[in-house]
Amino acid sequence: MRHVDRRYAVALGVLAAVTAVLVPVQAELLASVLSGAGGVVPLLGVVVARAAWVWVGQVVAQREAAKVKAALRKRVLRDATGTPGEVATLAVKGLDAVEPYLAGYLPQLAVAAAVPVAVLVRLSFADWGSALVIALTLPLVPVFAALVGVHTRERTRAQWAAMASLGGHFLDVVRGLGTLKLFGRAAAQARTVRLMSHAHAAETMRALRVAFLSALVLELVATLSVALVAVPVGLRLLDGGVTLHVALLVLLLAPEAYLPLRAAGAQFHASAEGLAVLEQALATTPRTTTTTRRRPPDPRTSPIVFEAVEVRYPDRAEPALSGFHLTVAPGERVALVGPSGAGKSTALAVLLGAVPPTAGRVLVGGVDLREVDRAEWLRHLAWVPQRPTLFPGTVGENIALGTPGADVVGAARAVGLGDLVHARHALSSGERQRVAVARALARTDARLLLLDEPTSRLDGRTEEIVLRATRGRPALVVAHRPALLGEVDRVVEFR
Amino acid sequence: MRRLPAAVLVGAAAELAGVGLTATAVWLVMRAAEQPLMSALTVAVVAVRTLALARGGLRYAERLTGHDAVLRAMAELRGKVYDALLRRPLRGGDALTRLVSDVDAVQDAVLRCALPAGVAAVVGTTVLIATGAPAPLLAGTLLAGVVLPALAFGLANRRLRALAPLRAELTEHVVALREGEVELTAFGALDHALDRAGDLVDDLAARERDHAATALAGLAVAVQFGTGVLLLVNGEPAHVVLGAVAALEVFVPLTTAARRWAEHRGSVTRVRETLAAPPAEPPPPLLLPTARRVGVVGPSGAGKSTLLHAIAAANPGRAKGLLDDAHVFRRPVRDNVRLADPDAGQPRLDEVARVADLDVPWDAGPELSGGERQRLLLARALLADPEVLLLDEPVEGLATRHGDRVLRAVLAAARGQVVLVTHRLAPLRDFDEIIVVEEGRVTQRGTHDELSRTPGHYRDRWTAECP
Incomplete structure (x- = not known):
């Protein structure tokens, strides 16, 4: 409940309070009409009011759900960790699940709190005996639900785990179908898939028999209470102990006390997933961006020095880079x-500040790279990654990425993409690579180019075009192709 | 799926017991007001108590038979899907993941769409026959049971179609944001890209508001109780009026079911297509290199x-x-x-x-x-x-x-x-x-x-x- 906006909580309270007035009034009028006292027109009015109020409630709930969903989506966009696919699934599809929770369960919960109270109050004036029966049985519903819940929690949890593992098993087998086929084991697995599913179905049913007991109790309490109320009231009518109006009122209101609880119970199961997703989205911690510090030295005049740099990735035993020394003089072109x-x-990633060295350091003009303002430092660099990402938008927009007002057409022409500036369609891997080169060229202010195999997917002629475009500019080039090696001042060898 | 009709019948019996309970209790009270002999009420008293017990028990039985039927059917379906994939392999992890979640969606569609629809059909028909189908009840049943769900289905379909491109665009943006995060940072364009995706989110939120669906929920209430009022005006006896209102309650979940069906329809079709796909062509003969x-x-x-x-x-x-x-x-x-x-x-x-x-x-x-x-x-x-x-x-x-x-x-x-x-x-x-x-x-x-x-x-x- 702590996820709920205060204003929304108040709105839900108001909605529930009005419903709690409308329900007894409708029963009152219906009892009047049935007992021959008339009043069809006011009854019709209340029915219309109830329908309209349901509509208002839905509008309010949906608006809130949309608002919360949008806020959570933005939060996930900025802060969520995980693979791109996982983040996209959570942000787009996953967060849909918060709607049943916010717009379905919570409003129903408010109604379940308000309406039974109103019903009891009205009944205690009309016929305190019936009110007593309901007041005594009503708490049984949550108590029994909780008791059954506690009893089955462990089993239900184990069951959910089994359910997940069955879904997982099927996905596992289906994903490994290629492997199974390769080793001639695919036919044998067909039987296992069926056996596991059937065994799982039988086991699930054993757990459900207990889990559904709470629903059984709920239904029984609700229906038996109606019987407990209706039969004595009917018998008392025989000797004139109550009026028909009161008897009908009791009969009409009694079920209304249990109905919201049943509805809330049903909504709870539907919204459990939403609550989980909500918690997952709220668990993301905002990323901290440290905006310190000193202006970076200009790489045009300052040497870049790698001092015994080591990089280890958490998921790999071997360091990705260790004991790396390199000095790049201002203006130099170096091939790696x-x-x-x-x-x-x-090594390039370290220079970009994307990966922190686990040991050693990088100095620019004698200043440790970790101490300079990263955004300012990145302004000096233009990077062509090995596998460039193409962002949604035109080729031109991709080239202008981060350099507003750049000479997009000029940069595109320089790499032979002049005709594709307005294109939006999928590009070949060679074209993507050239877009990345153009993007780097468009940064005319950049002091140092970082080129990571910029021509690995290009043919000889295109390679020559790209080489010509970057010729003469200070650069660190990761190279495989000999043509690149002829374009640099110095070659540094990795082993 | 052979056990499904049994589940529908048990479910309908549970609902009818509830309707019967309301109608009998009202009849009991109305008759008692005429102050007849006690013996005139005995049958009704027994019926009220029996129906009250039956309603709870049958509801429990319905949930068990329904889940049992669906779980067994799904076990069979998983086996069939596996066989189909064996005949015609599907390359690519995403396609397979989608297929597996499609199979889960079929389970949901049967349990939460087909089953309630079947129960509602049986209950609606039975109540109409038992009451001699007075005009307001016939109209109310058609409206609540057919027209409103159909409207909900049509609207949900239109909405899904309208939102699909926007959602696809957002997915594309999110993936690019994550995959290209280092690039965006390196070019100082991360904040701009986040803002653009944020605009898309707002756009989506504005269009996700479903005014028609909220109106439908209000209409359903109006139809349910409006039918009761019309029956009253029509001069039907009280137990018929309130029994009818109780029976119309069965149709309330149908609008949600219809919306859900609109969402699951694609999954059901894809699973069906997978099952019906012809076997893959045998691979062309390939000259194996001879060197060791x-x-x-x-x-x-x-x-x-x-x-x-x-x-x-x-x-x-x-x-x-x-x-x-x-x-x-x-x-x-x-x-x-x-x-x-x-x-x-x-x-x-x-x-x-x-x-x-x-x-x-x-x-x-x-x-x-x-x-x-x-x-x-x-x-x-x-x-x-x-x-x-x-x-x-x-x-x-x-x-x-x-x-x-x-x-x-x-x-x-x-x-x-x-x-x-x-x-x-x-x-x-x-x-x-x-x-x-x-x-x-x-x-x-x-x-x-x-x-x-x-x-x-x-x-x-x-x-x-x-x-």
Whole structure:
């Protein structure tokens, strides 16, 4: 409940309070009409009012759900960790599940708190005996639900785990179908899939028999109470102990006391997933961006020094880069060569500040890179990644990324993409690479180019075009192709 | 699905018991007001108590039979989907994940759409017959049971169609934001990209508001109680009026069910299509390279892995090994290795583990590091001891020197032909033949000595690896 906006809580309270007035009034008028006292027109009025109020309640609830969902989506966009697919699933589809919780369960919960009280108050004036029966049985519903819940919690949890593992098992087998086929085991698994599913169905049913007991209790309490109220009232009518109006009122109101509880129970199961998603989204911690510190030295005039830099990734035993020393003089063009996995791209990532060194340091003009303002430092660099991402939008927008007002057409022409500036369609991997080069060229203010195999997906002629465009500019180049090696002042070898 | 009709009948009986309870109780009270003899009420008193008990018991029975029917049907469906995938494989993890969640959606569709609809149909018909179908009740039943759900379905469909492109666009933005985060940061464009995605979120939120659906909820209430008032005006007896209002309650979940059905329809269709898909074409015959040790190299995405799959498909039972889609099942390490030869004894298992340098306990779970996973897959491939051993980047994820050592041991242990895809060229120096694949075609073939002297991809890579 702590996730609920205060104003929304108040709105739900008001909605429930009005419903708690409308329900007894409707029963009152209906009892009047049935007992021959007339009053069809006011009854019709209350019915219309109830329908309208349901509509208002839905509008309020939906508006709130949409608002919360949008806020959570933005939060997930900014802060969520995980693979791109996971984040996208949570942000787009996953958060839909908060709607049943916010717009379904919570309003129903408010109604379940208000309406039974109103019913009891009205009944205690009309016929205190019936009110007593309801007042005594009503608490049985949550108490029994809780008792059954406690009893079955462990089993239900185990069951959910089993359910997840069955879904998981099926996905596991289906994903491994290629492997199973390769080793001639696919046919044998067909039987296992069925056996597991059937065994699981039988086991689930055993757990459900207990879990559904809470629903059984709820139904029984509700229906038996109606019987407990209706039969004595009927018998008292025989000797004139109550009026028909009161008898009908009791009969009409008694079920209304239990109805909201049943509805809330049903909504609870539907919204359990929503609550889980909500908690998952709220568990993301805002990313801290430290905006310290000193202006970085200009790489045009300051040397860049890698001092015994080591990088370890948490999920890998071997360091990605270790004991790396390199000095790049201002204006120099240096090629980094060596087998895949030797740490060439990692060295560039360290220079970009994307990966912190686990040991050693990088100095720019004698200043540790960790102490300079990163955004300012990045302004000096133009990076061509090995596998460039193409962002939604036109090729031109991709080239202008982060350099508003750049000479997009000029940069695109320089790499032979002049015709594609307005294109939005999927590009080949070679074209993507050229977009990335154009993007780097568009940063005319950049003092140092970081080129990570910028021509690995290009043919000889296109490679020559790209080389010509970057020729002469200070650069760190990760290279495989010999053509690149002829374009640099110095070659540094990784092992 | 054979048990489903039984579940519908039990559910309808539960609802009818509830309707009967209301009607009988009202009749009892109205009759008692006329102050007849006590004996005139005895039957009604017994009926009220019986129906009250029956209602709860039947509802419990309904939930059990319904879930039982659906769970059994789903077990059968999973088996059928598996068979269909065996006949016609579906490549790509995303497509498979979607198919599996489609199967779950079918379960939801049966349990929460088909079952309530069936119950509502039986209850509606029974009540109409029992009351002689007075005009207001007939109209109310049609409105609540047919018109409103149909409207809800149509509106939900339209809304889903309208939102789909926006949601797809948002997904695209989120994926690009995450994948390209380092790039966006490097170019100082992260905040701008976040703002653009935020605008999309706001746009989506504005369009997700479903005014029509909120109005439908109000209409459903109006129809339910409005029918009661009309029946009153029509002069129907009280027990019919209130019984009818109770019966119309059965239709309330149908609008939600209709909306849900609109969401699940695509899943149901996809599962149906998967089941109905004809078997895949047999793979075209493929000329296997004849040399004993064949290396395959080429740029990423050039078709090396596809070539290996083609060899495997063309030589079922003969060519086995470690392909790019090799899967580690969520089973202990032993089961995962033994998959290649279920009859293998412990000494044989220990032997392949030694060659592949697999040093995790046999009973360990499948949570392995990248390097351990790779060595497990190698041990599995060795255990199969095939005529043609296929290896696709077998030591990826191992440190270079360690990888070279493991690969040497595996190659030495292989008794038949070997086809090795690798991005590292050093292990290929003494191979009998090397095939260079570029853009889906074989562009060069020869030994290391020949290729390292000829201009082309191989020589470029070789000079880069050992400058």
